[in-house]
Amino acid sequence: xxxxxxxxxxxxxxxxxxxxxxxxxxxxxxxxxxxxxxxxxxxxxxxxxxxxxxxxxxxxxxxxxxxxxxxxxxxxxxxxxxxxxxxxxxxxxxxxxxxxxxxxxxxxxxxxxxxxxxxxxxxxxxxxxxxxxxxxxxxxxxxxxxxxxxxxxxxxxxxxxxxxxxxxxxxxxxxxxxxxxxxxxxxxxxxxxxxxxxxxxxxxxxxxxxxxxxxxxxxxxxxxxxxxxxxxxxxxxxxxxxxxxxxx
Numbered sequence: 681x682x683x684x685x686x687x688x689x690x691x692x693x694x695x696x697x698x699x700x701x702x703x704x705x706x707x708x709x710x711x712x713x714x715x716x717x718x719x720x721x722x723x724x725x726x727x728x729x730x731x732x733x734x735x736x737x738x739x740x741x742x743x744x745x746x747x748x749x750x751x752x753x754x755x756x757x758x759x760x761x762x763x764x765x766x767x768x769x770x771x772x773x774x775x776x777x778x779x780x781x782x783x784x785x786x787x788x789x790x791x792x793x794x795x796x797x798x799x800x801x802x803x804x805x806x807x808x809x810x811x812x813x814x815x816x817x818x819x820x821x822x823x824x825x826x827x828x829x830x831x832x833x834x835x836x837x838x839x840x841x842x843x844x845x846x847x848x849x850x851x852x853x854x855x856x857x858x859x860x861x862x863x864x865x866x867x868x869x870x871x872x873x874x875x876x877x878x879x880x881x882x883x884x885x886x887x888x889x890x891x892x893x894x895x896x897x898x899x900x901x902x903x904x905x906x907x908x909x910x911x912x913x914x915x916x917x918x919x920x921x922x923x924x925x926x927x928x
Contacts, residue, residue, distance in 0.1 A: 697797045697906040698779045699724040700748035701888070703808065705898045709879055709889060719879050720894040722806070724904050725886055726794040728770045729787050730763065733778075742781040746793065747773030777903055795881050795888060800915045803907035804888075805874050808896035812868030822861045871895035875907050 701724030708716045731745035747770065753761050756772035764772045769790030787793070798804070818824040818840040827833045827841065840863070843856055873895055880889040894902060907913055 719889040729791045749774040807903040813866040816866040
C-alpha cells in the first residue's frame with residue numbers, strides 16, 4: 681500500500697499514516713553496520729474505520745475515525761454499539777481516535793487499516809500516557825538542587841526554599857504566582873515522543889519497532905502517527921536540494 685495515497689485522494693493529508701496500538705516492551709535489533717539499537721515494540725492495529733468525515737458533508741472537515749480492540753457489547757454503551765454497527769463490518773470497539781486530513785479520504789467506513797501503511801515511513805510520533813509517580817517533591821519533579829548539605833541546614837535538605845509569596849503578583853496583593861514550581865503530582869499525563877526512527881515493520885504479527893523509548897507502561901495504549909515535523913519522511917523520495925549561495 682502506498683502511504684501517500686492511503687487515506688486521502690492526492691496524498692497531501694497531514695499525519696496520513698496513523699494507528700492505535702499497545703506498547704509491548706523493549707528489545708534490541710541490529711542495523712546494517714552491526715550496531716545494537718534499542719527499540720520499543722508496539723502492537724499496532726489492525727484498526728477499523730468506524731466513521732468518515734468530509735469537508736463537503738455535515739462535519740465540515742476531512743477526517744477518518746479509527747476504532748481499536750474489540751469489546752463485548754455488554755461492556756460498551758448502546759450509542760457506541762450502534763455507531764459501530766453502522767459500518768456493517770464490526771462490533772463495538774474499546775478505543776477510538778480521529779485522524780485529520782487535508783483532502784477527502786478514499787477509505788470507506790468498515791475498511792481495515794494495518795501496519796502496511798507504515799511501509800514507506802522513516803520517522804513516527806508516538807503519543808501515550810506517561811507512568812504515574814504520585815505526589816513528588818521539587819527535586820524529583822522539577823530537578824531542583826536542594827539545600828546545602830551543611831552550614832546549618834537541619835532536616836530541610838530537600839525543601840524548595842523561599843517561594844516569593846510577597847512579590848509574585850505585582851500590585852494585586854500578596855499571593856504566589858501562578859505556575860510556581862512546587863511539589864505535586866508527577867506523571868500520568870499525555871506525552872508525545874517526536875521523530876522516532878522506525879526500525880522495522882512485522883506485517884504478520886502487526887508489530888512496529890520504534891527506536892528509543894515510548895511513553896507509558898507496558899500494555900498501555902499508544903497512538904502512532906507519521907512524524908509531522910520531518911520534511912522528507914518517505915523512503916525512496918528525493919532529498920531536497922540545498923540552495924547554493926549567490927555569488928556577489
